[in-house]
Amino acid sequence: MATGSTRYLRYILFAVFGIAILYFISTSSLPSYAQPLTSGGKFSWDSPSDDSSSSKPKEASDAVSPPKQSSPASGETRPLQSMTPNITPAVPSELSPPAPGERVNATFVTLARNSDLWEIARSIRQVEDRFNRNYNYDWVFLNDKPFDDQFKKITSSLVSGKTHYGEIPTEHWSFPPWIDQKKAEAVREDMRRRRIIYGDSISYRHMCRFESGFFFRHPLMQQFEYYWRVEPSVELFCDVHYDPFRFMKDNKKKYSFVLSLYEYVETIPTLWDSVKKFIKAHPEHISPDNSMSFLSDDGGETYNKCHFWSNFEIGNLDWLRSQAYQDFFESLDKDGGFFYERWGDAPVHSIAAALLLRKEEIHFFNDIAYYHVPFTHCPTGEDLRLKLRCHCNPQDNFDWKGYSCTSRYFDLNKIAKPEGWMDQV
Numbered sequence: 001m002a003t004g005s006t007r008y009l010r011y012i013l014f015a016v017f018g019i020a021i022l023y024f025i026s027t028s029s030l031p032s033y034a035q036p037l038t039s040g041g042k043f044s045w046d047s048p049s050d051d052s053s054s055s056k057p058k059e060a061s062d063a064v065s066p067p068k069q070s071s072p073a074s075g076e077t078r079p080l081q082s083m084t085p086n087i088t089p090a091v092p093s094e095l096s097p098p099a100p101g102e103r104v105n106a107t108f109v110t111l112a113r114n115s116d117l118w119e120i121a122r123s124i125r126q127v128e129d130r131f132n133r134n135y136n137y138d139w140v141f142l143n144d145k146p147f148d149d150q151f152k153k154i155t156s157s158l159v160s161g162k163t164h165y166g167e168i169p170t171e172h173w174s175f176p177p178w179i180d181q182k183k184a185e186a187v188r189e190d191m192r193r194r195r196i197i198y199g200d201s202i203s204y205r206h207m208c209r210f211e212s213g214f215f216f217r218h219p220l221m222q223q224f225e226y227y228w229r230v231e232p233s234v235e236l237f238c239d240v241h242y243d244p245f246r247f248m249k250d251n252k253k254k255y256s257f258v259l260s261l262y263e264y265v266e267t268i269p270t271l272w273d274s275v276k277k278f279i280k281a282h283p284e285h286i287s288p289d290n291s292m293s294f295l296s297d298d299g300g301e302t303y304n305k306c307h308f309w310s311n312f313e314i315g316n317l318d319w320l321r322s323q324a325y326q327d328f329f330e331s332l333d334k335d336g337g338f339f340y341e342r343w344g345d346a347p348v349h350s351i352a353a354a355l356l357l358r359k360e361e362i363h364f365f366n367d368i369a370y371y372h373v374p375f376t377h378c379p380t381g382e383d384l385r386l387k388l389r390c391h392c393n394p395q396d397n398f399d400w401k402g403y404s405c406t407s408r409y410f411d412l413n414k415i416a417k418p419e420g421w422m423d424q425v
Contacts (some may be wrong), residue, residue: 255361
């Protein structure tokens with residue numbers, strides 16, 4: 001019995017000793033809150049001048065003070081700064097080195113209101129992260145009202161190039177003198193009753209007319225040769241590993257798109273009549289190698305409603321400033337369809353490009369994956385999507401659906417459709 005008691009006492013001592021060792025190991029592996037929360041680099045929103053004005057030594061200002069272990073006294077609050085690491089914003093080139101090569105004289109351009117700030121901030125991050133942080137192109141923001149300080153502060157912090165902010169002249173965002181206001185009002189009321197999208201909106205009509213005929217005339221745009229239009233709340237699904245502006249210039253492209261579809265017929269009942277009137281008045285502007293068959297199934301007698309979706313477009317500003325395009329827009333503008341109906345800038349740009357440009361001057365960017373509610377362009381071809389680190393679902397791709405006109409564009413230009421397109425029909 002004595003031997004058994006001794007054995008049990010030995011087991012108990014071993015157990016106590018083991019527990020003590022485990023406790024020592026576990027407590028010694030916990031992080032020490034006496035250590036700085038950051039190490040190995042400087043993190044501070046403050047500028048160098050702000051650092052030098054501090055009474056602390058530099059080594060002390062680079063570190064974060066350890067949080068107090070005791071609770072604050074009753075009624076006291078801990079400053080938020082004491083809970084946040086000091087941060088120094090990285091220079092864009094440190095995040096991602098600039099791509100080699102000369103830049104094209106080009107800019108991004110966005111029409112936005114102050115209330116669109118957070119939606120356009122999302123779009124800017126998409127464009128910057130997927131492309132522009134390597135190229136640092138400028139960005140022009142246009143508004144029919146002055147931009148407020150918050151809009152400028154946030155957007156300028158997101159863009160890697162320079163930002164420019166412009167107010168639209170009143171004459172470019174108002175009813176022209178030849179418009180019958182009572183007639184235009186009656187049209188809006190009729191469209192409201194028929195529930196036509198944006199049918200009763202005055203501002204939407206001003207926007208369509210401005211994008212059709214005036215954005216490229218704004219003084220801020222005069223310095224540039226190419227533009228890339230970016231809307232609020234868009235998404236780029238894939239990396240862009242080259243400069244689309246350079247591609248456009250080197251290949252003499254004037255207009256490009258990623259999505260195409262049929263226009264709402266209720267918004268453009270007489271648009272094609274105005275187009276035919278222009279064709280008859282200005283045959284000298286019609287390209288001999290035009291894309292009429294993209295627009296019409298009967299040689300130009302009627303319009304099939306196909307157009308490039310202009311909320312994404314990369315284009316040549318000199319073409320929009322040309323006499324041919326100016327005559328085209330002014331002819332349509334005089335007919336009043338922007339206000340007596342609800343002509344959109346997408347069919348206006350598309351019809352102009354299809355008639356005034358050669359087929360080879362229009363380009364489809366299959367590799368620029370894009371979303372604007374409710375349509376998605378997701379590149380066709382798994383190998384391409386993997387190389388470009390795309391995160392879009394190929395089943396969402398709109399290109400080969402029945403309501404898309406992209407297949408027609410491929411057929412017109414005798415371009416072989418990419419492998420796998422039939423799986424997305």
